[in-house]
Amino acid sequence: MSTIWDILFKDVITDILRMKDKYGSSQSGTGKKALVEHTSINPNASPHVGRARNALIGDTIVRLLRFEGYSVDVHYFVNDIGKQIAMLLLGAKDKSNVTFHDLLQIYIDINNKVSENPELEKEVFDLLYKLENGDENIRSMFRKLVNICIEGQTSILAELDIKYDTFDYESDYIYSNTTGKLLEEFKKTGKLEEDEEGRLVLNQAEYNLPMKAPYLVLTRKDKTSLYPLRDIAYTIDKVKADADVNIIVLGEDQKLYFKQIASALDLLGYKSPTPVHYSFVLLAEGKMATRKGNVVLLEDFMKEAIAKASEEIEKRHGDADINTAKAIGYGAVKYAILRVSNDRNVIFDWESALSFEGDSGPYLQYSLARINSIFRNYGKELPEDIDFSVLQDNHEIDLILELASFPATVKTALKELSPHVIANYAYGLTKKFSVFYRYNSVLNAGNENLKVARLALIAAVRQVILNCFELLGIQPVEEM
Numbered sequence: 423m424s425t426i427w428d429i430l431f432k433d434v435i436t437d438i439l440r441m442k443d444k445y446g447s448s449q450s451g452t453g454k455k456a457l458v459e460h461t462s463i464n465p466n467a468s469p470h471v472g473r474a475r476n477a478l479i480g481d482t483i484v485r486l487l488r489f490e491g492y493s494v495d496v497h498y499f500v501n502d503i504g505k506q507i508a509m510l511l512l513g514a515k516d517k518s519n520v521t522f523h524d525l526l527q528i529y530i531d532i533n534n535k536v537s538e539n540p541e542l543e544k545e546v547f548d549l550l551y552k553l554e555n556g557d558e559n560i561r562s563m564f565r566k567l568v569n570i571c572i573e574g575q576t577s578i579l580a581e582l583d584i585k586y587d588t589f590d591y592e593s594d595y596i597y598s599n600t601t602g603k604l605l606e607e608f609k610k611t612g613k614l615e616e617d618e619e620g621r622l623v624l625n626q627a628e629y630n631l632p633m634k635a636p637y638l639v640l641t642r643k644d645k646t647s648l649y650p651l652r653d654i655a656y657t658i659d660k661v662k663a664d665a666d667v668n669i670i671v672l673g674e675d676q677k678l679y680f681k682q683i684a685s686a687l688d689l690l691g692y693k694s695p696t697p698v699h700y701s702f703v704l705l706a707e708g709k710m711a712t713r714k715g716n717v718v719l720l721e722d723f724m725k726e727a728i729a730k731a732s733e734e735i736e737k738r739h740g741d742a743d744i745n746t747a748k749a750i751g752y753g754a755v756k757y758a759i760l761r762v763s764n765d766r767n768v769i770f771d772w773e774s775a776l777s778f779e780g781d782s783g784p785y786l787q788y789s790l791a792r793i794n795s796i797f798r799n800y801g802k803e804l805p806e807d808i809d810f811s812v813l814q815d816n817h818e819i820d821l822i823l824e825l826a827s828f829p830a831t832v833k834t835a836l837k838e839l840s841p842h843v844i845a846n847y848a849y850g851l852t853k854k855f856s857v858f859y860r861y862n863s864v865l866n867a868g869n870e871n872l873k874v875a876r877l878a879l880i881a882a883v884r885q886v887i888l889n890c891f892e893l894l895g896i897q898p899v900e901e902m
Contacts (some may be wrong), residue, residue, distance in 0.1 A: 427819065431810035431879070434689040434826045438882040446828045446889050449838075451492030456667035457660055458484050459497040459695070461579065461586075465571035466510045467526035469578065469720045472703045475768065478759050478895070479700055480671040481584045482841035485893045490836060492667065498576070498586045500657055502568040503593040504649055508549040509536065513569055520567070522574030528720070547642075554646045564593065578721050581893050583751055600645045604655050605640065611689050619643050629685040631678065638682045650679075654686050661692050668695040669839065673702070674765070698839045700764045705771075710788045727751030730776050734762050734784070738902070749897040751776075751783050756896055757783030761845035781849050783896060786887065789852040792902040793884045796864055797877070804878055813879060817858035821879060825853050828886050832893075841894065848890035855883050 438445045460480020463469050480496075487494045499542060501507070506529075513532030514520050517885055520528070536542045552560045568591075576586065597600050605622065608614040613625045620643035627636040640651040660668060672680055686693035731751035732742035758775040762768045778784045813822070828847065835843035864880060867873040891898055 423591070425811070427822075428811040430826065431813050431818075431875075432808075434822055435808075435810065435882045436877050438825065438885050439878070442885060443889060443892065445885060446717060446832045447489050447491065448829060448833065449491040450833075451487060451490040451588060451666075453665040454492050456487045456492040456494045456669070457492060457497060457663055457665040457695075458667075458669045458671070459499055459660065460484075460671035461584075462499040463575055464501050464504070464506055465568045465575065466506045467529050467571070468522065468792070469586050469722050470577055471705070471718045471723045471770075474582075474720050474723075474755075474758050475700055475703050476671050476673065477579055477582070477584050478756055479841055481582075481895055482760060482844070482893060483669060483671070483698065483836075483839055485895065486832065486836045486841075486844075487667065489889075489893060490833065494587075495663070495665070496585070496587045497660070498572075498589050499653075500568060500572060500589055500591045501649065502564060502591050503505060503550070503553060503596065505546060505550065505653070507564060507568060508546045508553075509533065511549060511563060512542070512545055514567060520570065522570055525571055525574075540797075547644075550646055551644060553593070556884065558857075561593070561597075565591075574598055578724070581724065582756070590656060590659070592649075592652045595652045596647060600655045601651050604651060604658075607690055608686075613689060614640075619810065624686055624689075626685050629681075629688075631681055633678065633683065638686060647648065650683065650686075654683060657683060657687060658690070658692055661687070661694060669698060670695045671698045671700065674699045696839070701767045703759060703768045704772055723755065724752065724770075725757050727776075730772055731784075734776055734778070735902075743760060746899055746902075750787060750902075751897050753783035753787055753896040753899075755783075756894060757786065758843060760841045760894055761849070763842045763867045764840055778902075784902070785847055786852050786891075786896070787899045789855055790884060790887050790891075790898050791900060792859070793880050793887075794900055795853075796880065797884075799865060800877060804881065805874055808878050809871045810875055810878075812869075812875050815858075815862055817854070817861055818876070818879060820854050821851075821858050821883060824854050825882055825886055828889070835893075844890055844893050846886060848894070849885060850899070851883065851890070855880065 458480060459481075461473070461477040463473050484494050484496055508530050509532050510525065513528040515526070517524070529738040536546070549560060573587065605614065608624060615623055615625055617623050617637065621639050622641040622645065623639050625636065626638055629636070638650055639645055639648055680697050685892045687694045714780075728744070728747045728751045731754065732747040735742040735747060735750070750792055754775045758770055759768050761781065774780065775782060776784060778788050831843060835841065862876065864876045865873065867876055888898060
């Protein structure tokens with residue numbers, strides 16, 4: 423007579439092995455559209471490690487949505503027109519053949535020059551004025567420099583398997599006079615005012631925002647637009663795309679700013695996107711910034727990850743394959759960042775991130791490699807008819823309950839837009855597999871029925887770990 427445990431083992435394992443990479447998905451997004459904007463780094467230099475958290479959280483949310491069946495359009499807002507870009511252009515104007523890797527030093531140098539010679543700011547604002555008033559030569563120079571940076575930034579992120587569908591240029595909202603038309607819309611609300619400096623500002627007093635002066639500044643005194651005006655215009659476009667889900671990933675330092683933008687949208691009758699705010703990535707040096715050059719560049723960080731992963735592999739195997747080193751190094755970085763809830767700072771250190779034991783990416787990859795090794799030693803396909811009633815050990819029960827909870831975990835992660843839910847689940851599953859394997863032999867299980875039942879159980883564990891890796895953007899490693 424079957425027990426509830428027999429039925430649970432059979433149903434869950436059969437479902438996992440049948441559904442494979444679809445197990446865990448309720449397909450709640452079938453026939454629906456999602457729009458996700460993430461990363462959107464200022465195109466003025468190579469990104470630092472802190473910016474990677476935006477991209478990694480955004481990418482995991484995209485993967486969750488696609489796993490659930492949504493058609494997802496991933497947007498990158500190219501901030502190609504602000505003061506920072508004008509400063510970069512000023513710094514690069516006498517240089518030829520500027521490359522992506524030149525930009526950070528150019529940016530640092532021009533910041534220092536402007537600090538020492540404040541009169542240079544006039545040249546910066548002259549460039550912006552010409553840009554906004556139709557100077558085609560200046561527009562071409564801006565776009566060329568910005569595209570060098572965007573291509574460099576996105577190639578670094580593509581190395582981490584993070585990709586984008588749509589690039590939206592901030593400057594297009596000026597060239598099309600969308601910003602001018604938007605100002606007219608705000609005038610009709612009676613909330614657009616000119617302050618004592620001659621700037622156009624939006625009075626947001628009715629929204630009770632936590633700020634001393636309840637004004638959102640939309641233009642400079644010469645009436646050239648500021649970023650918030652262009653951002654509102656862009657966000658309205660995203661809202662008009664009529665996606666079922668509309669998400670933006672922003673640092674926690676942008677919380678007040680986002681409330682201001684959401685209030686401005688509400689004034690015009692638009693619903694704002696759903697924000698996902700995240701805290702910072704901290705190293706021993708503390709918070710990272712670009713302006714003064716005291717940064718850890720993501721590109722250098724990735725190289726360090728490969729080098730350190732190679733060292734660990736060489737300790738174990740004598741030599742290191744570059745693709746394996748990349749998989750382990752990048753996986754370690756991704757997991758170390760994604761396992762922390764969005765609202766907490768990530769305190770990153772290499773020793774724990776690259777550990778093959780404990781709560782780390784390599785530990786998860788090693789668990790998967792161990793299961794792969796068991797199946798290589800088994801050397802054949804599992805039989806179709808398996809007696810699951812022989813699975814009665816408490817460690818086996820712990821594993822099946824964990825596997826059965828994966829669909830609910832996915833649902834929670836998507837509802838909360840929290841990648842750490844998946845990361846923590848993956849760690850919990852691999853821990854339970856490790857305990858099971860310590861106390862229960864698989865290939866030497868004592869009898870054939872128990873052996874194949876346990877093989878089916880760990881095949882299901884392998885598949886769910888793979889599904890977690892796909893959601894987190896971590897590459898599996900066949901052998902470690």
